[in-house]
Amino acid sequence: MYGRIARAALCASLIAVGNVGTAAELPASATMPPYGLKAGKPYNGQTIKVMAVNTPQFIALQMRTQQFTDATGIIVKWLWVPFKSLQEKVTSVGVAANGNVDIVNYLDQWGASYTHWLQPLDPLIRQDSFDLADYPPAFLQSVTQSGKLYGMPVRSNVQMFLYRKDIFDALHLKAPRTWQDMIDAGPKIRAAYPDVAPLACYYGADGNRQNLFMWADFVRGAGGRILDERGYPAWTSPEAMKATREYVGLYSKDNLCGPGATSNVEQDARIAFQQGRAAMLPIWQWAYAAVTNPKDSTLKPEQVGFAPMPAYRSGDPPTTIVNTMPMSISMYSKHKEASWEYLKWLANPDLDKRNAIERNVNGFAVRNNVVNRWSSLRDPQVNAANSHVQSAEAEALQGKAAPMPEVVYWPEVADLASVAINQAVSGGDVDALMKDASERAHHVVQRELR
Template sequence: MFRRVACAGLCALLVVVCDSDWAADQGSSQATATAAAPAVTPAAMPAYGLKPGKPYKGETVKIMAVNTPQFVALQMRTQQFTDVTGINVKWLFVPFKPLQEKVTSVGVAANGNVDIVNYLDQWGASYAHWLLPLDPLVKRDNFDLSDFPAPFLQSITHGGKLYGMPMRSNVQMFLYRKDVFDALNIKPPSTWQDVINAGPKIRAAYPDMAPLACYYGADGNRQNLFAWADFVRGAGGAILDAKGYPAWTSAKAMKATQEYVALYTKHNLCGPGATSNVEQDARISFQQGHAAMLPIWQWSYSAVTNPKDSTLKPAQVGFAPMPAYKAGDAPTTVVNTMPMSISMYSKHQNASWEFLKWLANPELDKRNAIEREVNGYSVRNNVVNRWSSMQDSQVNAANSNVPAAEVKALKGHAQPMPEVVYWPEVADLASVAINQAVTGADVDAVMTDAASQAHRVVERELR
């Protein structure tokens, strides 16, 4: 199964995380929960279902997480948790690109040196054999999950069991240059045809600006599949069928794939480098004023309006739900989460669960999206995980009502990418095929070939 395949590719690169790795990790940055924090007495902290009496006092929980301002801000608050529980917390921050390898190595090592891991939901099914199901703990402590949108929970549920807490939950959003659209009297696009129609007008008026920031690159992170999934699902097709086999060669799905590729090959909407660009490249192009539209996750609004990183001011950037496949349809939206999950090899499972309960509490979810400075650390974060946070007036006031727009998207056709153990391997095949298509290969041929290879992968895994 996938564990065998993953080990074959990674055993040579295995990084066994031990205490020394927390002090220095190549390509990573460390931060521990001992950073200065405002004095908070236990009596001042709400309970959030934490066990009284500090039963796990003195234990240390170690977390491996993606390096993002949202989590750095949470780390800067963690001393408050230690004050209440007596549990120490150490964070290891890893850049996204090597994250899958690093988290996989935790499961392969099976030594308990990392207690909590953070990862992209699409990898989760392949990790489930070494992650701790949370359902017994949720039931034992009567932890209420009803405030989390169902698509977020769906993304971390495998075989009917919940394997994590949604901690970095994202919904696709369509960003556009509001000043450009206003100048050209163009309405925000509600369909992909609207996007196509806007292209020639933008090119004529702004020759140095691409209408759309595209990212068709296949770098192993499969980012070129998200908008593709919107096209396929919006057209009434499917990526995998009910049995888990590739379904993207159906007539509807194939037509949608051709139209996704045609944004570049036929309609000339994309800027330079589109065939090799990944998500970050497209976002930087947009925030530097080189593109007028950008399909991306909602968290990017903070980045593209941050004066430290962007040439754009908030008044220049509009946002809307992802365009619908055709007029009259609701947008089809991919969601993803980067959950926090407990390793079954952890020697501090109960202490780790206490930390997850605190980390996921509704007050902290809101505060981390409102407060722009935490212990001297400047942060811009609009990622929230709960319905209550997305509808909170203060959260929306601090984040230009982006969270409220998430609610609309989540109540439409919102779902994660396929959550099956072999998805990373199958997704790589689809990702490479799409990249080949935009660089001149026959769309039907490369997608059919990828589906044939993916079929063999599924056959192997389902034996």
């Protein structure tokens, strides 16, 4: 649908606490720093610390930071954390309340529980006339709590549908536009390729709640809701229950999934696709590089296609889940103003584009397709460098794109739904399990909202 995915090598992560790299060639002025940075280096000599997940995208940003230091005199130290440990590490920053870390990076779904120790950015945005109009509303929604913006979306992801283009071409199939298209393709794929599962499924409940993303697409697409307007579970409505039975039925009824689907998590499904054991994979857009990386994948770029996530009904836009990993300033930071200067620099539109186009940053080989702004999603150079994956993102974002619920109790409530879905796929009664999970979740919400 958007052409073949270009060759993309997933870079090996650097392991260490980083400091700053060499200067990136971004616009600068002898009299006025770019991107709204304050003139005169008022924070010269201050050092700020950034705690962030270890990704090639962020390593490339860190290696460009010397240009920011040259313009402002602010020194930046990055503290790298694996994703598995990130929630614990970021939470400990708020608990310690000592200001040893100035900027934190986290998954948006954790953000509601951090608002009591994160600095609202709205006053700073007004002060510097920082324009938010270039950000898709779904990305901003993911970092907004009670009408206040608590972070800048710097790692924004949109669901994408990857498929084996060679198999689809051989069977004269088109990229699915609806979930029913995907289901209908299953028997044809199984008949022609008995060793290939039609769909790489991941229903495992390992605490990361990954089995809820596609479920939410089904529920929202069917006209249901995850939580109601008061914040209580709404997934037992007739529309939501029908959609949940259909989601579970991909495994139990439609026979789309391969071995291990009931325990697989996202990484397992991606590996199955990379190894040629599955023909379709719903996942985040960043994964296209991994599934065509010759170091890890048996697939060649010309074998892989991508499209927006399918819609629930023909003619409907897709109901796409987004997530962001924002950067936020700790309220306990002793360098809030200097930290805001760095957030402005990280969020600037030139850097957003360059970090998705340039494949070598001061000696560091990087493949990154993550961008955060409409201007980058629609930029011809960005799309040319990434096989037009951003065009598919932009189409999805113009539909019913939204993050998962952004409430403080969501992780606890989501765990209940995640386990119930896993038990249903493993042979349990779908309706009974989801109703029981809803009742338990109702008590969680009631406790939190007292």
